[in-house]
Amino acid sequence: MPPAAAEPLTPERILATTEEVLRRFGPTKATVVDVARALGVSHGSVYRHFPSKAALREAVTDRWLARSVVMLEEIASAPTGSAPSKLEAWLEALFEAKRHKAGDDPELFATYTVLLAENSGVVDAHLSELIDQLGRIIAEGVAAGSLAADDVPAAARAVFDATGRFHDPQYAADWLSPTIITEFEAVTALVIRGLRA
Amino acid sequence: MPPAAAEPLTPERILATTEEVLRRFGPTKATVVDVARALGVSHGSVYRHFPSKAALREAVTDRWLARSVVMLEEIASAPTGSAPSKLEAWLEALFEAKRHKAGDDPELFATYTVLLAENSGVVDAHLSELIDQLGRIIAEGVAAGSLAADDVPAAARAVFDATGRFHDPQYAADWLSPTIITEFEAVTALVIRGLRA
Known part of the structure; x- marks a missing residue:
């Protein structure tokens, strides 16, 4: 999944990318930083939508x-x-x-x-x-x-x-x-x- | 369970003792030697009834x-x-x-x-x-x-x-x-x- 920071960072885009990251790294290794990197955004941007790693995994x-x-x-x-x-x-x-x-x-x-x-x-x-x-x-x-x-x-x-x-x-x-x-x-x-x- | 080697060593006695040993040591640690010791017999005597640890666990x-x-x-x-x-x-x-x-x-x-x-x-x-x-x-x-x-x-x-x-x-x-x-x-x-x- 290529970074595409120009698109608006919606919760749906974050979740789709999180799924990709989980598939690639497995549930124990995947981090919010990996998700942010795959999206081409800072991890702070991800945290604005999901306040914690736990919240992101739950969503x-x-x-x-x-x-x-x-x-x-x-x-x-x-x-x-x-x-x-x-x-x-x-x-x-x-x-x-x-x-x-x-x-x-x-x-x-x-x-x-x-x-x-x-x-x-x-x-x-x-x-x-x-x-x-x-x-x-x-x-x-x-x-x-x-x-x-x-x-x-x-x-x-x-x-x-x-x-x-x-x-x-x-x-x-x-x-x-x-x-x-x-x-x-x-x-x-x-x-x-x-x-x- | 106290050793009682005077009783005949039946398969049933071996299995009852194996259950005790499994309960005490857990399935990963229990050995045939532990079973023999609890019965007050040699492990060779146990092997005469059950040819391997696997056979004993299966029984x-x-x-x-x-x-x-x-x-x-x-x-x-x-x-x-x-x-x-x-x-x-x-x-x-x-x-x-x-x-x-x-x-x-x-x-x-x-x-x-x-x-x-x-x-x-x-x-x-x-x-x-x-x-x-x-x-x-x-x-x-x-x-x-x-x-x-x-x-x-x-x-x-x-x-x-x-x-x-x-x-x-x-x-x-x-x-x-x-x-x-x-x-x-x-x-x-x-x-x-x-x-x-």
């Missing part, structure tokens, strides 16, 4: 997690489609997004695994957002009579927990197994069947 | 895992009780056994987490045995008309995967959460509902 973690949320939100809030088929599409999209992150860019994925452990608050907020999306799909199904749940937030949490093997980064090594798609489909079918009215 | 891992299998097998092969209630009892017993192992003796649990990573063949065989027990309960329910499954082994695997948060040692830290029992019950109810005929 980059948040941005990485947020990327899949937008696409999942589109499925959750789609005006058409039955709740059971939305649920299936949502779980598939989540698994696919995670597998791609782990498979296409394993170094960056490993980096983020380190950052996730550091920023448990950011991770918890991310997981709540995902479970909230699941809850909206389930509530829609309950209203339409296709799904049954006495306690929608608890059901959403149960669906999320039951499918953990297919989105928790702890299981990333399993995602390379030749039988993983079949196993994912079996769990998804079981869970959706368990919610049917 | 002690196997013995640790086998302990919960016996109790779960009793539930799986009980002559009375409906399949859905057996399934619930089996999943509860598995979670309780794991939580006790992790909570009552965290040092030994951490030791075994290291051994599990070393002996993936032993672990795979153990998991197959558990999934096989689940399969027998499900097959019984299918025969009695209380459960439905086109492919019983696949359904057993799906139940095991869907409840992973409550038996996979990777999640041991979560088992201390005040809401874990509620979350376990929600997942179990969802999964059993998903299998009902």
Whole structure:
């Protein structure tokens, strides 16, 4: 990434460059000075947007997690489609997004695994957002009579927990197994069947 | 454990002592010489039963895992009780056994987490045995008309995967959460509902 100090120094540019720097140097070696150098600015300029290295790492973690949320939100809030088929599409999209992150860019994925452990608050907020999306799909199904749940937030949490093997980064090594798609489909079918009215 | 060389040196005595030694010294420091010393025998006597340190570690891992299998097998092969209630009892017993192992003796649990990573063949065989027990309960329910499954082994695997948060040692830290029992019950109810005929 060539220095391009002429462009305005936005938080987004800083975060994109931070991701590049993390990918190149790894999470233990990357510093704010490296980020500033890659941007062709002083480290003071970076600190004006992110007051500490910790704040910058937190923001980059948040941005990485947020990327899949937008696409999942589109499925959750789609005006058409039955709740059971939305649920299936949502779980598939989540698994696919995670597998791609782990498979296409394993170094960056490993980096983020380190950052996730550091920023448990950011991770918890991310997981709540995902479970909230699941809850909206389930509530829609309950209203339409296709799904049954006495306690929608608890059901959403149960669906999320039951499918953990297919989105928790702890299981990333399993995602390379030749039988993983079949196993994912079996769990998804079981869970959706368990919610049917 | 005082030396008691007068007792016959059975594999079971060697394994019980090895567990003690592992608990005391940790998995990286414990040696066959430590085990022999605790037993009051020569290390050659230990090697007559277990030809290498690796064989001894594998056998002690196997013995640790086998302990919960016996109790779960009793539930799986009980002559009375409906399949859905057996399934619930089996999943509860598995979670309780794991939580006790992790909570009552965290040092030994951490030791075994290291051994599990070393002996993936032993672990795979153990998991197959558990999934096989689940399969027998499900097959019984299918025969009695209380459960439905086109492919019983696949359904057993799906139940095991869907409840992973409550038996996979990777999640041991979560088992201390005040809401874990509620979350376990929600997942179990969802999964059993998903299998009902």
